[in-house]
Amino acid sequence: PSKTHEEGAEARQTSLTKPPGSLGVLERLAVRLAGLQGTDRPKAENVAIVLFAGDHGITAQGVSPYPSDVTVQMLGNFIQGGAAISVLSRELNASLEVVDAGSLAPDDLPGVVTDKPRRGTGDFSAEPAMTAAELAFALAAGRRAVERAANAKPDVLVLGEMGIGNTTSAAAITASLLDLPPVEIVGAGAGLDDEGIRRKAATIADALQLHGLTGALADPLAVLQAVGGLEIAALAGAMIAAAQARIPVLVDGFIVTAAALTAARINPACRDWLIFSHRSFERGHQIVLQALEAEPLLDLRLRLGEGSGAAVAVPLLRLACALHAGMATFEEASVSGPC
């Protein structure tokens, strides 16, 4: 981020016709985007949404009320325009690329970019979710998606995910990286009841034992390989690549934030490029946000995923930029300052 442009934006904010600081988070957002984009007049008009999908072997343990089939069915829904993120991308005039980073689909799906090392992960209650080579492939799939998106020179990148079972993987990653008991992190996901939540937490605790991921400071790559998801690895790879390409990333809910935690452990410099869009209703999200010292923009009790929360935050960025660029200064408007 450019300190010079941040300071310039800060000075401009102070000169605008309003009590200093009175636009709160919107001022800080404009200042931060100015620094990230290296410009006096930050923008959030050109928005690229990239959604990574993957399936999870752990669903064999009954951790989701939905069958794995839904992942591939939803890939069709994203492309046909009926999913929440499809509607939001249209409303926001944003591009939407859907990447099959590891679903169970046997064939390439029309309209979807297929870039996967395998179909679904292994059941991490019994075996590693993926091999080291498959992890490297998935991280690179994230990078490749950012390279494609970068061609359109987006002002902001929205990252989303889909994958039945992926709150279980995200909770396992979070528990391991933060060395917390899974029971403190696990939530209802797509709609588990209390008994289901207890079972999910126990499944994760056993798996972390199995893979030797408790106690010591865990290696983020080892954690991703053992209990991660292919779409989660792709998200982590995409965040690191976006930071290197100097593209600000709007982070969605629990799963994308767990990927952000992993990315920040792999490459701490990428943290600066992450803007946290919302606090979701999924229990573990608040814990990961705190670990990343993130203050999200919205708190709307969303728990859908797909990048939907990040997309909903896009208008805030746009309005923050419009206010920064379009308001008159005290001098221009001949308005008196404080006595």
Added chain:
Amino acid sequence: PSKTHEEGAEARQTSLTKPPGSLGVLERLAVRLAGLQGTDRPKAENVAIVLFAGDHGITAQGVSPYPSDVTVQMLGNFIQGGAAISVLSRELNASLEVVDAGSLAPDDLPGVVTDKPRRGTGDFSAEPAMTAAELAFALAAGRRAVERAANAKPDVLVLGEMGIGNTTSAAAITASLLDLPPVEIVGAGAGLDDEGIRRKAATIADALQLHGLTGALADPLAVLQAVGGLEIAALAGAMIAAAQARIPVLVDGFIVTAAALTAARINPACRDWLIFSHRSFERGHQIVLQALEAEPLLDLRLRLGEGSGAAVAVPLLRLACALHAGMATFEEASVSGPC
């Protein structure tokens, strides 16, 4: 509000391709707008912003760091397009009407609707802010503004205010209607320091004594007359008129919410038509929101007024409506429900 349309919207939300409830506040917003607008497909496209301005005699007691001149200077800025609300109205493609409901301006200002019973209120530390006739005029000015706005059949009405000194009036109204010590409500307004805040609270406490507004359940009209503002009375009149015209109102920050509390005390049925847009950084706002059992949509530490926070919430309404109308059902998309 139409219970039938609320229930229909609720049923539709359950049929859409997402875990039930996973769009959180956005689902409830769509359902509520369906009930208020009496339609299966609520909208927030056509937005009218009405901003009422007024001056305050209490500024003679040094309750604001800005001189009263700024109220009239800002009226010019609203019309010339340089104020925050001007930028937001352009970005949102919303209409903006500015009503001089009681500024000190000696003449009609170009581009502004002048509809005021007097220039500025009396200094309520020594005399009533206005007479009963002036209060009736200001309430009716609010109604007249809604009648003008209603011609364009707005889906939603955004109400805002401007008036140096008006957080002092709003705090006095709130303290009286909620029977709380002013020191619990008073905040920094446009930028007072701690000593200024203490002085402001003491000024209000003395005034409530003077006007006999402590203790018993206060009459909202008597409170408005004694310590109110002309723009605050106009806001209250506008909210009652909007509810009667079945137009949902997006309520802004502390001052508009204090007017909402007054309106709800005068006519409790209008409460249903109020959507609370944000929790501001001004101290008393949270207290008034609680008294109205309001859960605002945003919490962005705004404290500008002008209707800016309500305007910033407009995209949330639009996206909530777009999701409600545009998402596919499980059946349409051939997606499996929970096991």
